[in-house]
Amino acid sequence: MKKQPPSLNEDDDSMDDGKNVAIISYLTALGLLVAFVLNNESRNDFSTFHIKQSLGIFLTMCGVFVLSYIPAVGWLFAGIGLAATCILWMIGLIHAASGNKKTVPFLGDFFNRIFAGI
Numbered sequence: 001m002k003k004q005p006p007s008l009n010e011d012d013d014s015m016d017d018g019k020n021v022a023i024i025s026y027l028t029a030l031g032l033l034v035a036f037v038l039n040n041e042s043r044n045d046f047s048t049f050h051i052k053q054s055l056g057i058f059l060t061m062c063g064v065f066v067l068s069y070i071p072a073v074g075w076l077f078a079g080i081g082l083a084a085t086c087i088l089w090m091i092g093l094i095h096a097a098s099g100n101k102k103t104v105p106f107l108g109d110f111f112n113r114i115f116a117g118i
Helices: 006-025 028-041 045-067 074-098 108-114
Strands: none
Touching (some): 006 045, 028 045
């Protein structure tokens, strides 16, 4: 029987570590902060990608919260925006858990461009 080279096993471990950090990044703002710190210790492209997506979704939710203070129509903007960002959050979490490196719809490419320095 042939043994697999150690580099293949290291790549599998790296993917698993990246996947775990990516999933953590979608679990609340504290999870995003923890994932950012964990990713800085050992850089992983997959987890960095999902940290960017999660950060963008979180900041979009904060923006939607600010819109809720607009008199008369704020509740409408907030309701629609919150529903949309929750859907984006679920899509991002599903992509991270399944090991896919796909952007969230509509805003994902923008998030990658704006957070390119992360």
